[in-house]
Structure formats: C-alpha cells, structure tokens
Amino acid sequence: MTRRRVPGQRAIIDRRALTERISALASGDDDNRQAIVTALREALDAGREELARRLLEKPSAGHDCVAGHAFLIDQLLRVIHDYVTAHVYPVPNRTAAERLAVVAVGGYGRAEMAPHSDVDIAFVTPMKRAPWCEQVIEAMLYLLWDLGLKVGHSSRTIADTMRMAKEDLTIRTALLEGRLVWGDQELYEELRARFWQEVVKGTERQFLTQKLEERNQRHKRMGDSRYVVEPNVKDGKGGLRDLQTLYWIGKNQHRVETAADLVDVGLFTQTEYRSFRRAEGFLLAVRCHMHVITDRAEDRLTFDLQRQVAERMNFADRPGKSAVERFMQFYFLQAKRVGSLTGVFLSHLEEETTRAKVRTGFFAGWSPKSRDLKGYVISGGRIRAPSDDWFEKDPVRLIEIFQLAEAEGVEVHPETMRLADRDSRLIKSKVRKDPRANALFIELLSGRNDPETALRWMNEAGVFGRFVPDFGRVNAQMQFDMYHHYTVDEHTIRAIGLLSETERGLLEKDHPRNTREIHKVASRRAIYVAVLLHDIAKGRGGDHSVLGAEVARELCPRFGLDQKETDLVAWLVLQHLLMSSTAQKRDLTDPKTIEDFVAEVQTLERLRNLAILTAVDIRAVGPGTWNSWKGQLLGELYDAAKERLRLGHKRRGRAERVDAKKAVTAEALGEKAYLVEQAGELLSDAYWIAEPEDIIAKNLIQYEEARRIEDHLSIHCEVDEERGASLVSVIAPDHPGLFYRMAGGIHLAGANIIDARIHTAMNGYAVDNFLVQDLNAQPFREDTQIRRLKEGIRKALQGEGELVPKLAARPLSHLRAKAFEVAPSVNFDNSASNHFTVVEVTARDRPALLNRLAHALYKANLIVQSAHITAYGESAADTFYITDLTGSKIKTPERLAEIEAALLEAASDRKQRQLESA
Template sequence: MVASRLKPARIEHVVDGIRLRAQLSAAYAAEGENARSAVRSLLHGALFRGRMVAKERLEAGENGLAVARLLAQVADEVVAALYDYTTTHIFRARNPTAGERFAIIAVGGYGRGELAPSSDLDLLFLRAYKQTAFDESVTEYMLYMLWDMGLKVGHSSRNIDECLKLAREDHTIQTALLEGRRIAGDDSLAQELFGRFRKEVADRDHAGFITAKLTERDERHARAGASRYMVEPNIKEGKGGLRDLHTLFWLARRRYGFSQMREYVDAGVFTNEERNAFRRALEFLWTVRCHLHFITGRAEERLTFDLQPELAKRLGYGGRANQSGVERFMKRYFLVAKEVGALTRTLCARLEADQAKQSPKGLQRFLSSGRKRSAPVEAGFFVDAGRLNIESEDILDTPANALRLFSIAEKLDLDIHPDAFGLVSRRVRAFSPAWRKQPEARAAFLEVATSARHPGAALRLMNEAGVLGKFVPEFGRIVAQMQFNMYHHYTVDEHTLRAIDAMSEIERGRHTDQHPLASEIFPKIINRRALYLAMLLHDTGKGDGDQQIEGEKSARGACERLGLPQEEVDLVGWLVGNHLVMSDVAQKRDIGDPRTVAQFSKVVGNVERLRLLLVLTVADIRAVGNVWNDWKGQLLRDLYRLTEAALHGGRSDEEGVRAHLAEIAHGAKEQLLKDIGGARADVLQAWLDALDDGYWLNHDADALKWHALEVMRARTERAIPHVAARIREAQGVTEVLVYAGDRAGLFASLASAISASGADIVGARVHTSKDGAAFDVFSIQTTGHKPFGFNDPRALDALTSRLTNAALADHAAPPPAPPSRRNAAFAIEPWVRIDNDITPHATVIEASGRDRLGLLADLAHVCVEAKVSVVSAHIDTYGERASDVFYVQEEDGGQISNPRRIASVRGKLEAVLRAAEPAAPADPAKAPLAVGRASTAR
C-alpha cells in the first residue's frame, strides 16, 4: 500500500540551477583553473542534496515514479551546470563555427526522464561533424568530473550521421535514441538529430523493430526467470517487471510516436481503465525499485528474501489473519506483474490490428499472419488471425461462455485473441456465484482441467484472465500467494499449475527416463479426473493452519459444487488430505522397517490410491523448483514397490511385510552369489550372512553389488577401515561407503569429517553387521546440489583420506557458521520430536531447525554424549529449514524409555538447533551485505 501522492517537488527548491552556476563561476573567479576541487564539491553537494530530498520524500510516502523523475531533474541540473561551466570557463569557444556545435543528450531511461537512485547516467555527446579539439576536450573534462563525483556514466560521442547509421544497424541504439532528450548545448543540433531520427529510422520498418524488441524481451525473461511468479523476482528485468512496461512504451512510441500517457487512450490503444492500470503498475514498481536502491546503496534489482521484510515495512504492509506483512506485500507485487502481462497482450493486439504486412517468422502470436476471419467454430466463437475470438460482448451475457472460450481454445489448440481475453477479464468480475453451478459451466471447466492435451497451459490462461479464481474460489484464495521460505520458488498458484504441467508430461510419456515407475503406472490409473482435480486443489489449504486438513475441506467443497459423485469427492478429498504423506514416509522413515511399510499400507488402503499418490507426489516435488533428484525418486519407487507387494499379497500387517522383506533379501543374496561369488564365494557368503533383512531394502541392486565388491576387497586384503566413493550422476549424488570396526561415536565422527570437507549430506544409511562391523553409506552433494567431487577428483581423494582417519579417531565438528543474510531473513522455530511408537526396535528422533554447515554432525554428537547409537539417519532440507531424522537405540539395544533421559536428549538437541539462530532479526537497512549464498551443507 503505497502512501498517497505528495505535492510535487519544484526542482528549484531542490537544486537551484541559477545559484549553482553563480557559485561555480565564483569558484573559478577565485581560483581559476585550480578551482577543480571546489567545483567538484559544489556539484557533488547539489547532487547529494537532491538525493537526500528524493529519499526523504520516498520515505514520507511519495511514489517511486515521482522520485525517479525528481532524481532525473537533479541530474539534469548538475550535468547542465557542469556543461555551462566547462564551456564558459575551461574550454570556451569564443567564435564557434557551424562544425563546433555541440550538445549533451540524455538517452535510455535517463532520456525518458526517470532515474533510479543508483542507476547509470546514459549520455550522448553529440557533435555536428567530425571530432574537434573543442568537443573532445569538453567531453573528456565532463566525464572525468562526473566520475570523480562517483557517478556511473554510460557514454558515447558521435555526430548525427554516425548516430543514424548505428541506429539502423542496432535496435538497442534505436531504443536509446527513441527516448533521447537534450540536457545542454546546441538545441538546433539536438532537434536536427531527433527530426532526422524520426524520419529516417523510427518511421520505417516498424515490424522489424517490434520483432527485435519482443525477441529481446523473451531472451531477457529466459535469463531472469521465465515466470513472473518467482518468489525472488527481478523487478527490472523479470517477467512482469519494469522493463516490460518500458517495452510497451518503446513499441507504442515507435509505432505511433507517443510520449504521453493520455495519447494511449486518445488513440484507442488502451482504455482509460487500462491507462490507469499502467500508471499504477509503473508507480508501484518504481517505488519498490527506489527503496531497493536506497536500502542497499547499489543498483539492486532483485527482490531477495532478506530485503522483502524491510520493503514490506517501509510500504506499510502489516500482518493480517494468516498472512504476514511480507506475504501481503509480495502478493501485491505479483498482482501488479499479472496486470503488466494483461497490458502487454492489449498492446500487442493493437499492433496486430495495425500491421498490414505479413508478420516476420516466429512472431505470429504477436503480429498479423495475414489470415482473414474464418467461419464460426461454434455459435458465438470464431478464429481471428489464428486465435479464438468472440462475436460480440453479448456472448458473455451467458457466463458459461467465459469458460467455453478456454475450453474451445484448448480443444482446437488455439491461443485466445487479446480482445476476447481482455473482455472476459473485465466481465468476469461481475458474474454472480450462481454461474459456478451451471451445468454448461461445470462441463466446460472440467474439460479444461482434465484435458489430455495441455491442461496446465489452458488453466494458466484462465488464471491470468481471472476466470479460474472466480469460478473456483478455493483456488482464487491462493492466486499470487507467496510462501515466505527458501524452499518454494514460485507463488502457490504458479506452483500448482507447474505441478499440473509436470503430471501431464508424465502422462504423455515425456519423462520415462526420470520417472520410469510413474510413467509405467499412469495408464493403469482408473480415476484420472480425480487425480487432476486433486492436483489443482492440493494447496488450497495453505495459510489456514494444517494445509492437508484445511485443503481437504476446501477440495471437498469445490468438488461437491462441481457436481461430482460422492465417491469421487471422497477420493479427491483423501488425496489432498494426504498429499504429503508419501514423501514424508519415503524421506523421513526407515522403509526397511516392516512397521513403516505396514502403517503406510493401512493409510493408502488399495493399489489405485497408491498409484494416484505416487504420481501426485512426484509431480508436486518436481514443481517446487530445483529440488528434485533421482535420490528422492529412488526412495519413492522403493516405498511404492514394497507397499504394492503388501497390498497385492493381502498381507499389509507387519508379519506379512516382514515375510516379504525376507523374500527380497533371499533373492538379492542369491543374485549376488551368482553374479560375483566365484572363487571368493566364501568371503561373500560371510558378508551376506552378517547383514539383517532391513539392509536389502535401503539400496538398489547396483548399490548392493558395489557394496559387496568393496567389502570383499577389504576383507580379503584385511584393509579395515575401508572407504570408497563413486559418483552417481543420474541420482545427482556421490555415494561414500565406510566399512570399519564399530565404536561409540563413529557416525558423528564420519559426519563431522564430511561437513569439514564442505559436502552436503543428503542421505545416510547406517548398518551394523552381526559380526560387529559398521557399514555406513552416505549420499553427498556440493552446496550447489551437484555430486560432490564431480568436477574435482582431488576433493574426493581428500574426503576419502579424512574419512579413513575419522573412522579410527573422533573428528571434531566444524564450528557453527552464522547464517547468511538471506537465510537469516526467516524466523525459524526449532523443534524436536522423540517418538517410541513408530517402530518397536528404536526411538525415532526428528530434529528440525535452521540449516547450516555441520548441523548433522552436531546433532549426532549429542547422541554420542547421551550414549545412544544411531541406527539410521534420514536427511532432508526444505530451503532454509533442515529436517533430520535419527533411529537410535540404547547402548545395550532397545528404545530410550526413561522420561528423564528423553527430556535431557531433547533439551540438548534443541540447544544445538538454537545455536544456528541469528542473535537478532536481520535488518537489511543496517546490516552489511553478505557475500555469497547460504550453504545448505550439514
């Protein structure tokens, strides 16, 4: 909520140009050519005063656009005063010839009359003809003076012919000149440039310019992030940001010669409402940008997590209900970005209507393809230049047609015409709730939401138009909703639509290599419609307490309103209410434990639900961002196979699962003896007999073979401890095995050694053989989520040596490092849960808190001090939060049963977690900026 506009600041009240010139002349009169230092101080002082006034007005509630214009005016006064001083006192041309005419032109954004606090000054030093000693001297003197004042100056020195030649060759230079504005010097020279530029460049080849700018925009979006709903957006270069608004300005000015907002309305390009939306978006984005520059003291364009709370506070966003101030502020940002997208569509439609020529290849969606209006495809709908349009506004008197527009477009694989898109966006706001229950509307919506083609793309268009959230108000609640954490990369609605994209791609066989099981079982799914609706509604409970419980309630309400049979309503509700269960069990529980599989089998109930839940889970994780890897995929596949076998066999109790595990173990042993036994079959047999049945479920066949070969080598050569490592590129991890004599504190020592090497432990499997040997397997990555040592074999050699030493003697954990500035932006409440009901054989400890280097090792050392053994460890990170699960036993076996010991262990674990907390919340306005990114290594 940007505060109301203040009375505009008059530039003479900020920087008095006449007085400034008099002071400069006085300094020269007093010191002559030795006045340089005094002149610099006067100019810098004027610039500094202007910046301080701009900052004060911004903090008092002035919008950023007005501030940017004030800063540009201040820069104008300083540059013009410097030019006058230079040409009057330093390099005065007493009788200038026509060839010595000279002008200073502001170009780019500065030429538009807008300047961010830390942006460059883009200047063109314009000559009449060839370079002379006069203009070369003036240019050099001014540039050095501006640089000495600490300004960043983008500059060029050209004559008019050179400007026009380069503009014809380079659309970037064209764009800069399109916004040119004289600051000082010969006005007739500047006007000659602008006149010839309009006649010889800007009035020609509109299609080529539009093609280049839209292509440039697409490339910029790809660099900054293809979605306008990324939770750390680039407010200048990102999709829906300031540069997109500037692109609209460039296209309109190039095509129509516009320079004022009212001209858009007068020419019919935008309605008055859209003109106001343009203005609101421009003011809001400029406000955010100016605050960012002043807070950081640099040209910061990325709205990072550590800066968002301060921005929310400065703009007056406080917490309400279940939304924090920062989440409310970011929701406003994303709604503005969405509005920018709608304005882009509108302007492109106008350009299309005005474009007479065949559009350049690759731009058919923006400019006319030359096709004429076709016959209606259905009553009230027709194809217009390759896109679906509506005959008249009266069509929307039947609200169901708003949904039919998207349904028909999806069915025929057509884009929506911007005219129809804009009309639906405006009309849908007035629709009464009754339309949600109209049979035609329900049918059209379900066709789109469960399409076998590209449901995500069609739903995204409906969301952009405001139709999806209006028709499904449960979804409307999460539109532009941000989750203030480092785990989720997108807003809740964008994450949901990406999840639908991922699920549709799996169904169409696009990811058989990454998701072989999900691709294999999808054709066997019976309740496909329930699956797609569950995905659409799976996060509608976010922000209202337990997201699964609240999400199930909202999903049931939506499905009942859609008229689904009760059985389908129940299935969608169950999927939404349990959509996190499978990933939690796979990543946080020991699936080699019969009770874990038995309990999960009871939750699932039947194979159809298991299939639905696997596909839902895989697509949900993929849509989060860069968190998917095949390590997680393998965990999910293993849990699925075990549960499927238990459900198919009708023995989902613990004894049935245990019997099945024994069968798997027996089959795996037989296969290993057949594959690698040979002359060393006795050594291999001894190793196989020393392992319990749970081991065989924690590793795939390839890993079992690798383990057996390494252990046989160690036993044959009597080289214990033995450490080996291999890179599993497909899984995104490096696996490290340690075979050593068991001892108290071994796991903690090994974890400390790995953390000290700078590796991130993403998984750990701890085994103790029946003959007293320890066999621990770690899956590790770099902090950039790549296999550790992939590009640096020496790092892997050093880790192997360090682990060998750690297996023989305790290795101290690295000292806790303070969280990065970005990580410290989040308030994280540590917690510890200790449970004796999950399995009868061990106590399960779950510790969750702020992630940091060495956290796993520190938690493991608490177990050492408490004299409990770590049986297995399950490691995961959710952005800034770590969640580590340990299965532990007393020294003599069994669970920790003494309540005092449980309380003591909990207290010590909580103390370790709290050690990672910053002393006080980070204040972006005061704290120094951190270098580098947060480490997720533990």
C-alpha cells in the same frame, strides 16, 4: 513515462544558488576545483536525502521519486555545463563547429531514474569534433565521475549517430527517448528530425520484431516466468522493462511522446492506461526502495530485500499471511497485469500491421479461412468472441471459451482475452452454481491436449479466480521460503500440466510407474481436481492440508463429482504430503514404516492416486527439485505398500526375507559367494533387510579387503546412477563418534549426505553406507572429487584437526538462507518403529548441522542406526533411528528431555550466524 512536473523543486536542488556558489569559487585566483566538486557533491547528497525522505513519506510514489532523481541530475548537468563553458574553457565567439548538445537518453531520457541508475548521456556535435567540444565533454565527464556517478556516455556527430543507430538496436532504442538537457537547441532539433526521417521511417515492423525477440531472450535469461520468488524488478518477466518495451514500440510506430498518448492512438483504453500507470508506479517505487536500502543499483528483489521493502511500503501482517507475503502477492498481481497489458497491446499492433500489409500477386485478395464453432470464430489458430457483448449475453461463455481453446488446440485471441478480463466481474454466484459452467470447467481442467496453457490464460484473464474464489485467494501468493520457486497459483497450474504430460506419456522416462498407473485410476477428473485443490488453503493461518480437505468437500459436489470421488479428493488433499514425508524421512526397510503408511492409505486406488499427486507436486515446486533419488524412494514405498495392500500381509517373514537376500547376493558374487557365509554371518538380520542386494555384495568384497589392509580402514566411492547419487561405503573398526566424524569429513569434501545407514558387525567392524550428492544435487563423478571425498573421510576418522571450526568456516551453500529465521525443533516418535526411537530435527540448513547433531547424539550415549536427510530450501529435516547403548528405545520423559536439549543446542545456528557476520 508521462512527463511530470516535479513538486518542491528547490527543496531538491536550488540551481540558481548552486550556480552562484560555484561562480564565486571559480572566480577566485586559486585553483578551487576540489571546492567546486565538494559543492556539487553536497548538492547531490542533499537532493538524494530529500528524495529519500519523500519516498518514506509516500512509499508508493514511484513516479515522483524517479522524476525527482532525473530532475536532480538535470540541474547538476546544467550547472556543470555552464561552469565548464564559462570558466574552464570559455570561448567568446564560437565557430559553427563549436556547438554542443547534452542529450539524456534511455531511462534518463524518459526522466525516469532510480536513486542509483546510470546517467546515460549523448554528447552531440554538428560535425567532426572541434577541440573545444572535446575539452568540454572531457571536463564534464571528470566532474561527473568525481561525484561518484556511473555515467554511460557517447560523443558523436549527428551523421555518426544516424549511422550507428541504423546498425545497433540498443543505440536506436536509447535515442528513441532522447531529451535535450542543456546546450544547443537547434542541434538537438536537427538530430531528432534526422532520426525520425533516416532511422525510423520504413523500419517500424523490423524494430517491432527485434524488440519482441530481445524481450523473449531476456525472459529466458530471467527464468521465463513472472512468478519466480526472487524476481528482477527491472528485467524480469512482468517487470519494468516489459512496460518500457511497450512504450518503445508504441513510440516507434506512432511517434507518441508519452505513455498517455498510447490511448489516443488506440493501443490502450483509458482503463488499461490507468492500470499501466498503477503497475509502473508500484514497480518504480519498489526499485527505488531497493536502491535506497542497498545504496547501489540493485534490481533483484531478494528474500532479505523483500522483508525490508515490505516494511518501508507499510505492508502489515494479517492472520495467515505475513507482511512480506502480502507485499509479494501485490507485486505478482502487478506483474500479472503487465502480462495482460502486453497481450492486448501486441494484438492491436498485429491487427494494424495486418491491415497495412497489401497482398500482391497470386495471394491478392486472399485471406485465411475462418470457421464457426458454437458461435465463436476460429481463424489463424485463434478463437475469438464474435461481438463485444458476447460474454454479457451469457457469462457461462467465460468458461466455455477456454474449454474450447483447450479442446481445439488453439489460442484465445488477445482481444477476446481483453473482453474476458473486462467481463470477468460477471461471474457471480449464479454462474458458479451453474451445472453447465462446472461441467465445462472440469472438461477444461482434465483436457486431453494442454490444460496447463488454457488454465494459465484463464488465470491471466481473471476468470479462474472469479469462478473458483478459493483459487483466487492464492492468486499471486508467494510462499516465503527457498524451497518453492513459484507462487501458489503458478505452482498449481504447473502441477496440472505435469499431470497431463504424465497421462500423455511425455514423462515416461522419469515416471514409468506413474505413466502406467494413471490409466488405471477409477476417476480421471478426481485426480485432476485433487491436484487443483492440494494447496488451495495456503495462507489461511492453519494446516493447509486440513483446511484444503474442507474446501474440497464443498467444491467437489459443485464441480459435479459424486460422493465417492469427493471422498477420494478430500483424502488426497488431506494427505498429499504423506507419501513424500514417509519416503524421505522414514526408514523404508523398517516394516513398521510400511505398516503405518498402509494403515492410512487403506486402498490400492488411494495409493495409485497419491503416488501420482506426490510426483507432480514435487516436480512443480521448481527446477531441480525432482531427482532420481526421490523417485527411487517413492518407488520403493509404492511397491512395498502395494504388496501389503494386495496380499493383506507381508509376503515373507523376516527369516525368509534374509535367506532370499543371501541367495540373490551369493549369485551376484559368483566365485566370491563364500563371503555370504563367511562375512555375512557376522552381520545382523537388520543389515540384510536394510541394504539392497547390490550394495551388500559390494560391502562383503570391501569387508574382505578391510581385514587384509594394515589400518583396516576401507573407503569405497562410486557413482550410483540409479539412485542419482554417489555411494560411499566405509568399513573400519567401530569406535565411539565414528558416525559424526564421517559426516564431518564428507561435508568438508563438499558433499551433502542424503541418506545414511549405519551397521556394526558382531566382530566390532562398522559397515556404513552413505548416499551423497554435490551442491547441485548431482553425484560426484570426477576422479578429483572422489579423491577429495576419500581424503576428507580418512582425515576426519584419523582425527587430523578439529572438525567443527572447519565446517563452520565453510560458506553456506545457500547464502540466501540468512534471510530466514528457522526455529529449531525436535520431535520424538516411539511408535514409528518397533525397535528404534525415531527423532526428527528441523533447523536452518548449514554446513555443520549433520555433524553437530550426530556429535550431540554420540555425547548423549546413543547409537544411530540410520539417518535420513531432507533439505527444504533454507531448512533441513534430519531424521535418526536411535537406541541407547543396550539397544533399547528411549522412553523416559527425563531422558528424552535431556536429549532434546542437547539437540536443540546443536541445531541452534547462533555460532554460525556470528561467524557469518564476523
């Protein structure tokens, strides 16, 4: 935003030489228009190549790059203008109406252009356009379009421009940055004078309000967080547009010409301005690299671009952190800085406006009453430090200010945020060890009002990371995958907020069990500290759960937690993934699953805390990550584990459990209760234990129907609101390959399988139940969807067409997954179940995956008893409970190695990638 002199200008474009070349072409007798366009295009291409070369040499020189591109366009416009006015439409003696000013507006007016930015121009004429002006403008535009430039243009008189600027905020903003490129200087000066006098004067506050509202709406469209993992560099929160908004407001209020002038008018300190320039320069460089890589105006920093930009900007791998993660961490630190600068800037403007506002009438001489709290001043819903050296006198106050803000339900004044940011360096070892500081921090962390917001302020001010250096290490750290939506620090702060909302009863609808149980925990502060520390060791090059438990053992005593609380927090951090992994990847009807889980959990207190931590952790990953199916799985695991922990054994043996289920099912069936004896006897105890009573009742009615119809194939689909999915039950004569064909048919219908239970009755009928969702993790509700689902399964089972080619041809639901390498892996566990071998396959998620894995198991002569499918963004973890054809576990190393090889081949996405790139 500061005007820069572009170095090495003639190496970018030599205007004199280009003008001479075009004049020579224009002076010939022939129509040389095409040759002139070629000369201009060659100059444009050469200039872009030179600037791209410079960007590679100095990959962080964002200001130089954008100024260079603006200079290149300036020179081309001047050459084009002179060519058109001298050779195409020459007028020896122009009238007063035959005057034209070519004005750069918007980003181009700021002399700030990325390689493929729009060329925003205003053609200004003194009065109703003369034919000559229209001809010149049209000729210039055709030449610019022939060069392949995207031109945003307007052609207006000064009077029209003033009228439209008053009515349209976008036009007013663009003119605010107007700059004469070429043409009539006097006309331009008149435009500027009238703009400031007629449009700006007296409307400064209105403009401020409108721009801030425009910014808020833009943030909402972009996700309303500066920590989204695929940020928009231009329009996202903490992006270039936020910096530009500050400049626009400052220029409109104070008529500053450059961003540096914001220091002179007191809106920034010199240090803040340097920070402004660093953030702006980095973001501009990133945007320029994106334009060069994609060869288009691309502003969204997608996963595939992140790798390439990181490489071009010379970020390297470090232990525990890849180059792309280091690059994105630096990116988010700049975005965070933009947020801090915005707060400071707006607080100054607010104070200016408040001072300028004269109260009249009844309120004359009245000002809002302030009150004192422990030396701080609370006024207008904000708390502020009373003096510039307040934190220097006692650095513990840097913790206290945020604790008081949370307890009192007030905001921290932006000016005090500025002081806290400046003085955060005062937090050293002595402050970290101070018992009072730690007590205040724990009081804030477990606050009863809104700890999330206060902790976010604390993080924005740089105090959080200084006081808890381990947290500082994950500050702005992204997780380079499609599962996590936020940086580690943002995810953690959101999780703390969700924990607080759970405790306050705000999430009772989704988490009724946790809302009850959180009030029974032995230590509130222990669960809050566990949520704070659960991801604290990410990016350290090892198992973050193990390393995090070690961090917890160091930090908890410092925070003032006793030994019992420390042990609990360390265990929770160590095992914070245990419950979600067990619930989503294991068969909860298998008694061994519950036995193993309870053996690790050991106490009801641990179970209660782990359940709460698991729910807030999943939910804080991002929008849509939590759903009722996950809630049901976690609830089933919790209830089963709680029963075992309270009673010390299973309440009922296998036979008793089967009899109890039969009794409940018979009652639910009413007049069809005879089916429990008639059809139910054909189903093994494993079926009765595995399936819920409501599904069993439906299966038995459906089985009776299947026996009656000609092909004995019955497909039933219905929405299961409680489980957040659609239930698909298929009953048919069993035959080899039934499961993999069903899986293929379901996916061809556009559904994702999230759970599958496969059973075979004693008379050879297959009874298979699937829970499926659409690509948005919602049940299939529409009649057309359900019809398509049934048709897909029927065609697959009847062998109509080859499944694999059709599946591979389906587009991947996450096209962004192509940016990731997911090495397939296969793990066997013969101790997780008493009756089955459990095999877990992890691979890149794609349409044909489940079908191919099931097909590989079928070809290996294995029987799948149940399947559990879990998606983590770009990767999928599919777990199968299997036996051989005799119903036995697979134990011999040779056989396991053979199965592993077959599954790895099926999990490989080599063919899929070939199809995608074809």
